Amino acid sequence: MRLKTKLSIGIGFLFIAILISGILGIYSIHQLKKDARLILEDNYETLVYSNNMLSLMDRVPFDSAVLREFNDNLVKQEANITERGEAAATAAVRNIYEQLKHHPDNDSLQSIIRRKIYQINTANQQAIFRKNTLAESNARRFSNFTMIIFGFLALIAFTLAVNFPGIISEPVKALSDGIKAIVNKDYSKRIRISQHDEFGELAQAFNSMAEKLDEYEHSNLAKIKFEKSRIDTIINQMNDGIIGLDESRNLLFLNKVAEKLLGLREVEIMGQYAPDIAVNNDLMRSLLKTDSPVKELKIFADQKESYFHLDILNVTNNEKVIGQVIVLRNITPFHELNEAKTNFIATISHELKTPIASIKMSAQLLTDTRVGAVNREQEELVKSIADDANRLLKITSELLNISQVETGHIQLKIEPVFPDIIIDNATNTVSALAQQKNIAIRIHNNTHAHKIMTDPEKTAWVLTNFLTNAVKYSPEDGEIDLTTSIRNNSVEFSVADHGRGIEEKYLSRIFDRYFKVPGTPEKVGTGLGLSISREFIEAQGGTIWVDSTLGEGSTFGFTLPLFTAE
Template identity: 50%
Template sequence: MKLKTKLRLALTFLFAVIVLLGSLGAWYLKKLSSEAQEILKDNYISLEYVRNMRNVIDENAWKNEDIALFEKSLVYQEQNITEIGEAETTQQLRSHFNAFRKSPDSSRILLITKQLTKIADVNMQAIVRKNEQVKKTSDEVYSYMVLIATVCALVAFSFIINFPNTIAEPIQQLTEGLQEISRKNYESRLGVERKDELGEMARAFNLMAEKLDEYEHSSLARVLFEKRRTETIINQMNDAIVGLDESDHLLFINSIGADMLGLDASQLAGKYAPDVALKNDLLRTLLNDTTPLKPLKIVTNERESYFTKEVLDVKNGEQRIGKVIILKNITPFHELDQAKTNFIATISHELKTPISGIKMSLKLLENERIGPLNEEQKYLINQIQDDSQRLLNITGELLDLSQVETGNIQLNFRSILPQEVIKAATEALLFSAEQKQIELQCQLPADLPAIQADLDKTMWVLMNFLSNAIRYSPEKSTITVEAQVSNDQKHVLFSVQDFGKGIESKYQERIFDRYFQVPNNGQSKSGTGLGLAISKEFIEAQKGRIGVESELGNGSRFWFQLPLA
């Protein structure tokens, strides 16, 4: 029989005993209450009527009201006849009273008093009899309840003595077996021969011990070898590696990681990582779930090194059982990137002077005082002018990018009006819009508050939005430039809405990445793919936000918001 079935039967028996005791107690209490009520209703009331009639006789006035009271009590008594012989006595009382009313006589009063005495005696005897009956019933209830309680107590006592051993003994054996397993004695077995859940548990334990014994003798050497080899590989890696279990206790740390953290690796295993991090800023940074946007700069051996943090979750199926934190040394790449940034900045700066000279020479050539130009020469000059302007724009973007990458963005914060930014940007690009017959519509509330921002950088971003909108808008279309207070009432929101072909959703997440350009169906790409990336850096440097909303076929809406002054 299953242990669950045994428990269910035992609890069902106890429940039945409780229900039986409760039912018997309720039935007997109801019976006692009913019998007591009958005594009051059937006998005590009759005695009350007799008392009222005797009071009338004792007063012996026999006024009209006395006769009426006697008559009333006698009528009530006639309606409350419950005992044997009480009806005949009451009829005789009625007979004597009627005769008395016709001819008052003291002998009639004696007969009436005699009948009243008989009625009182009948009811008093009934009260005594019923009282004895109630007492007998009470004694029976007491005896039955004591008997049933004794039986239940004996059964419960037997259950308390015997049933715990049924469960405790196998559990005790299992505990002893587990202690032997913890001491690596995998030959320990349980000798429980049962057919319930405890027997199944014992058989499962014996099977586990058997498998562990097999594993101990067959795989231990290989497992230890693999463990040592893994530890050697981890220690030989050039990256710092920290391993934690699912509850953030340190499992291992390689030598490079220990040196970088300034900790002793041999004393860290098993410690709670957040406790260790309380006195170690670098470990606290590594345990932070957020991934830093920029490489971590760490000074090791009196030399600045740069690292990227990578967190790998270790899973067993769907269950997470730990994680590994890797600090990859990217110092050589960072140095190359820094050299690239410096090179771009130098070249861009050096190119601006000759390009500006070319543009000045083109202006002189366009002056008719130098000499007239034929149509072919004018066309070539316009082409050179467009190319030089494009080169100048590219060098400007490269210089801005070098400022962003080196973190040397020069910002001149002051209180400026949004109307001032939009007016300057639209006027600068009005000619380009008119060439494609594009209408620039400005929607500006009159009471827009001032913002705290850098005018040049903000205007640069808005001009970049506008130039992109003009480039990708069809001829004779409309571009909407709008500024309004944001929903949180703490920023001003600028937006540029065009009605071109729009941007697919899969490209919108990368639109602000450096050098990224949306594919253009095989058409030649214009620009460097740096404008929106630089715009993002400029806006975020001013504690603002930037974004895009676009639907293929319905145009795009680029926006940014800056805090109020």
């Protein structure tokens, strides 16, 4: 049965019960009113008329006024004859009354008329008693019938009042509990409703939905658990430390490598606020720095110093950051290889310097006439040997310098020095090379009487490198400008040439190791000179820079701090 039908039946029954109760009440009241009216209108009025006539019979004298009033009551009685025997008694009273009008003092007639009036009273009193008994019987019958009907209707209404709200409230409550369970992801919840109405259909639809959600949840949960297990296995097999944080920076996971590096166990700190962990953990504190995070960390792990590269990856969803993954990539093998390479280069370079110096000395002895004269061809060969020896000596010196830089063992002798000394050393070194191309080096020294804090040997090497490159890339009969000036408590050295210049896209890489501008002949340098220059200058607290325009020339420069006497 449909819910609408149930509601219609329940409300309709209540309406019918109210209607029946109203009709019965109205009918009972009407019937009682009718019985009362019969008693009052018929019998009671007759008694009034009879009593009035008896009262008039007691008056003395029995004159015409009394007779006239007596006649009025008798006329009314004649119009109100309702009981058996009442008509004969009333006719007898009329007959005697007619006789009495002529003989008012006749006692015999008065006695007879009194007896007839008493007969009328007796008949009406008996009728009143009979009708009253009948009225009581009717009232009792109607009362019993009404009570039976009311009791039956009340019982049914009580049954509806007790059970009917449950027909609606219980399914609603069951559906509400089911919806709450679904909200809490309890997809095993089912609603048991046996009603064959809209609630029953709704319960079936709910159960179908919960079953589908349960299947979907278990299938997805199995996949998620499998994928999580696989990802955990992969992460734990990696040599890199991996730490996961949620959007509130609470710890989600960390792999075995991260546990070793942090000295913490995942199960002990899972779900904790990462900055709280960092209070007692130096490594975690370094990893959480957001202002200037360190990209390379040296950590004691596996009974040795290891090197790790730090990467912080943001996890986003719809362009909103929902977490972070911190990756500590183990670069120790690369450091070890680089150190081995540096040691190898340093060893080879150091070992090559002795035979190269011997070759250079031998070539110089061959040009000495005291050893013996050489012809023109031999002189050119000796010169070629000397040039190659100088070039090899320069390369080995650069390799030694770069190995020194890479090992972090740059030995500096910082002292106050006049810039003129550095300028003289550098220009004297490249003067012969400049003369070969007839290039003039113009010096613009604006730092007289000022000293700089520097290692004069290293700084002269850098300036010599700048001048050598300027000579190499300048056209013959050209000019090179060497300028010094005071810049914000520093002395700036700059070397400007008018060669072919450098394209702007290569300027950011010009100080990188082994970098050569495309198009540069292979025989020119090793690509280490500018890189070593930057290391030397920055190690002294200075800065190095380049400015160049293709086709117009280049300007290389560096700054060093001024010496201030305390």
